[in-house]
Structure formats: structure tokens, C-alpha cells
Amino acid sequence: MKDKLKVAIVGSTGYGGVELIRFLQHHPNVEITSVISSSTSGVSIAEGFPHLNTIMEQTLDGIDVAQMAANVDLVFTATPSGVSTQLVPQLIDAGLKVIDLSGDFRLKDGAEYETWYKHAPAENRYLEQAVYGLSEVYGEKVQGVDFISNPGCYPTATLLGLIPAIAAGMIDPASIIIDAKSGVSGAGRGTSLTSHYAEINENFKAYKVNKHQHIPEIEQVLTDIAGHKVTVTFTTQLVPMTRGIMSTIYASLNGNYTDQDFIDAYNQYYEGKPFVRIRQAGSWPATKEVFASNYCDIGFSADSRTGRVTIFAVIDNVVKGAAGQAIQNLNLMMGWDEATGLQFSPVYP
Ligand SMILES: NC(=O)C1=CN([C@@H]2O[C@H](COP(=O)(O)OP(=O)(O)OC[C@H]3O[C@@H](n4cnc5c(N)ncnc54)[C@H](OP(=O)(O)O)[C@@H]3O)[C@@H](O)[C@H]2O)C=CC1
Numbered sequence: 001m002k003d004k005l006k007v008a009i010v011g012s013t014g015y016g017g018v019e020l021i022r023f024l025q026h027h028p029n030v031e032i033t034s035v036i037s038s039s040t041s042g043v044s045i046a047e048g049f050p051h052l053n054t055i056m057e058q059t060l061d062g063i064d065v066a067q068m069a070a071n072v073d074l075v076f077t078a079t080p081s082g083v084s085t086q087l088v089p090q091l092i093d094a095g096l097k098v099i100d101l102s103g104d105f106r107l108k109d110g111a112e113y114e115t116w117y118k119h120a121p122a123e124n125r126y127l128e129q130a131v132y133g134l135s136e137v138y139g140e141k142v143q144g145v146d147f148i149s150n151p152g153c154y155p156t157a158t159l160l161g162l163i164p165a166i167a168a169g170m171i172d173p174a175s176i177i178i179d180a181k182s183g184v185s186g187a188g189r190g191t192s193l194t195s196h197y198a199e200i201n202e203n204f205k206a207y208k209v210n211k212h213q214h215i216p217e218i219e220q221v222l223t224d225i226a227g228h229k230v231t232v233t234f235t236t237q238l239v240p241m242t243r244g245i246m247s248t249i250y251a252s253l254n255g256n257y258t259d260q261d262f263i264d265a266y267n268q269y270y271e272g273k274p275f276v277r278i279r280q281a282g283s284w285p286a287t288k289e290v291f292a293s294n295y296c297d298i299g300f301s302a303d304s305r306t307g308r309v310t311i312f313a314v315i316d317n318v319v320k321g322a323a324g325q326a327i328q329n330l331n332l333m334m335g336w337d338e339a340t341g342l343q344f345s346p347v348y349p
């Protein structure tokens with residue numbers, strides 16, 4: 001039997017890390033060799049996460065780069081921004097493959113990173129080495145590389161919703177407005193007033209308006225696709241649910257395009273991509289329809305009266321927006337079927 005790829009998960013006690021465990025446990029080509037926490041070690045992960053009782057009782061390890069280099073092939077870093085900047089270069093220098101879930105290596109321009117993330121950037125050579133893993137768009141670039149920067153949750157939904165229309169010249173990139181909503185798990189497991197039950201329950205709340213760190217990430221990719229500088233208006237709102245992102249996108253049409261024109265263009269762009277599903281005309285996706293799965297569902301309404309299109313893209317932020325796409329990228333990196341270990345139906349209702 002072929003040897004399995006040995007992986008470690010740093011940040012395994014966070015939402016992204018625990019979701020990596022849920023999927024990787026069933027991945028036929030992977031063995032989780034080490035689950036790592038910077039704050040708790042020597043106890044079973046099931047102690048802090050009783051839903052893993054009898055399923056995953058591995059003991060949490062501390063961070064030890066030399067030990068990882070000796071025992072594993074690849075490290076997922078599901079760590080906060082600012083932490084990955086410090087840790088990932090050490091892992092790469094130790095000869096490990098890395099898939100980083102943070103925002104620390106997504107922006108190619110270190111100065112721009114510092115402006116939006118308010119942390120010092122990683123050295124340029126690491127920013128240059130990182131391949132941005134929006135799987136459906138940059139899947140070929142990811143193949144065979146050693147270091148992938150996994151996209152942000154909002155950018156994943158937004159970019160998958162926009163790229164085919166921009167690539168086909170169907171919309172004016174200068175007109176794009178993105179109205180994005182996220183469940184609270186997008187903010188991670190750390191406690192803050194924002195995710196306090198009494199603050200979020202029965203509440204809708206805009207935040208980081210025109211200051212969100214995903215704005216430059218979305219613009220960087222759209223600029224690459226359009227071939228000229230693209231800027232967007234992007235607003236994030238917290239909604240009272242646990243998982244899910246809906247990105248509602250408005251743009252001016254470049255012609256008399258119908259819903260069916262969009263459906264055809266998107267089906268063509270995403271042909272052979274198992275995790276993007278395009279809705280029929282008159283049907284728009286809901287977050288529950290992708291819950292706990294790696295799917296991104298997209299629907300349209302092209303309006304000849306206003307000359308604008310509304311595009312809806314939904315994902316589960318913890319899966320397609322983080323752990324699921326990271327595993328899809330692992331599969332692409334390793335030359336495996338990109339759906340390996342990810343073929344679960346959404347949980348419904
Ligand atoms: N939640 C989401 O929907 C998405 C998250 N992301 C990104 O993925 C990363 C992980 O997010 P998420 O799981 O939600 O975050 P959480 O806050 O839930 O978890 C973060 C993890 O990082 C660990 N950690 C904290 N500080 C350090 C440190 N100094 N050194 C090493 N480990 C540390 C924590 O565990 P411990 O104290 O045990 O070490 C914890 O397990 C973040 O960069 C986030 O921005 C990206 C897309 C979507």
C-alpha cells in the first residue's frame with residue numbers, strides 16, 4: 001500500500017483546525033500525525049472538543065518546528081494573521097510543505113498587507129513563493145508547489161461569483177458593488193464582544209466598512225483577471241447564524257445579457273469543477289444549501305430594465321471558505337482528484 005501523506009495541523013483548536021480534522025480523518029491519502037496547540041499540550045483534543053470523543057483522541061502537541069520536520073510532510077497553519085507571518089517561513093525553511101489558512105501570504109505587496117492587516121509583512125521571498133489557492137481559478141498553478149496561501153472566506157464566494165462574468169466581458173468591472181454577509185464562526189473561536197450571543201442574536205451589523213482586509217485580496221485577483229486595475233465597493237455584515245456566507249454582487253451589464261447567458265457562461269467556465277454549482281434561471285442559492293459542504297452555489301438575475309445584474313454566491317465559510325478549500329488545494333498540489341475526502345452532501349435542514 002502507498003504511504004499516506006503525514007500532516008500536522010497548527011491551530012487545531014480553532015474552527016478552521018477542527019474542520020480540517022473532520023475532513024482529513026476520512027481522507028484516504030492522509031494521516032493526521034500531529035494536532036498542535038500553542039496554548040494547551042499533553043491533553044487529548046477530545047477533552048476540549050467532546051464531539052470528537054472516541055473519534056479523535058490524539059494528544060495535542062506544542063509547536064516544535066524540528067519535530068514537525070522530522071515527522072510530517074506537510075503542515076496546515078490555521079493560525080491568526082500575524083502568527084502565520086512568523087511561523088510559516090520557519091516551516092518552509094525546514095523543508096516542509098505548507099498550506100496557510102491566514103491572510104498573511106495572500107497579498108503580493110507587503111506594504112499593502114501592512115496597510116490593511118496592521119502587521120509587519122513576511123519577507124518578500126515568502127510572499128513571492130506563496131501560490132494563491134483559489135482552486136477553481138488557479139488550480140493549475142497550485143499543482144506540484146510546496147506552499148499555498150488559502151484564500152479568505154469572503155473573497156472565495158465573491159471571486160467565484162464574479163470571475164467568469166469579468167473574464168467573458170459581460171460586466172463593467174468599474175461598477176462592482178459587493179454586499180457580503182457572514183455567520184459568526186467567520187470571526188474564529190476567540191471570544192470577543194462582537195460574537196457575544198447577546199450582541200449577535202436577532203441582530204444585523206455592518207463592520208469594517210471600506211476597511212476590510214479582504215478588499216485588497218479581491219481587487220488583486222480581479223485586476224489579474226481583467227488585465228487592468230479594478231477597485232470594488234465591498235461591505236461586510238455579520239448575521240445571526242453560525243456558518244455561511246452570502247455574497248450579493250451588483251454590476252452594470254456590458255450588453256443585453258439574460259440570466260441564461262450568465263448560466264451558460266458560468267457553466268462553461270466551471271466545467272469539470274465539482275464544487276461550483278450554477279442555479280437555473282429564477283432560482284437563487286441560500287446558505288443552508290451549502291451548509292457544512294465544500295460547494296459554492298451561484299445564481300443570477302440580469303435586469304434589462306436597470307442594465308444591471310445581481311449575482312448571488314454562497315459558501316460555508318469554514319469549509320469552502322477555509323478548511324475544505326485547503327484540502328481541495330492539497331489534492332491539487334499532490335496531483336490527486338481534487339474532490340478526494342470532500343465528497344459530502346450539505347447538511348440539510
Ligand atoms: N473561521 C473562518 O471562517 C475562516 C478563517 N480563516 C483564517 O484561518 C485562520 C484560523 O481561523 P479560525 O480557525 O477561525 O480561528 P480561531 O480563532 O478559531 O483559531 C485560531 C487558532 O490559532 C491558534 N493560535 C492562536 N495564537 C497562536 C499563536 N501565537 N501561535 C500558534 N497558534 C496560535 C489557536 O489555538 P491555540 O491557542 O490552541 O494555539 C487557535 O486554535 C485565521 O487566520 C483566519 O483568519 C480564513 C477563512 C475563513
Ligand SMILES: CC(=O)N[C@@H](CCC(=O)OP(=O)(O)O)C(=O)O
Pocket residue numbers: 081101102103151152153182183184185186187188213214236238
Ligand atoms: C465574520 C467575521 O468576522 N469574519 C472575519 C473573516 C476573517 C478571516 O477569515 O480572515 P482572513 O481571511 O483575513 O484570514 C472578518 O470579517 O474579519
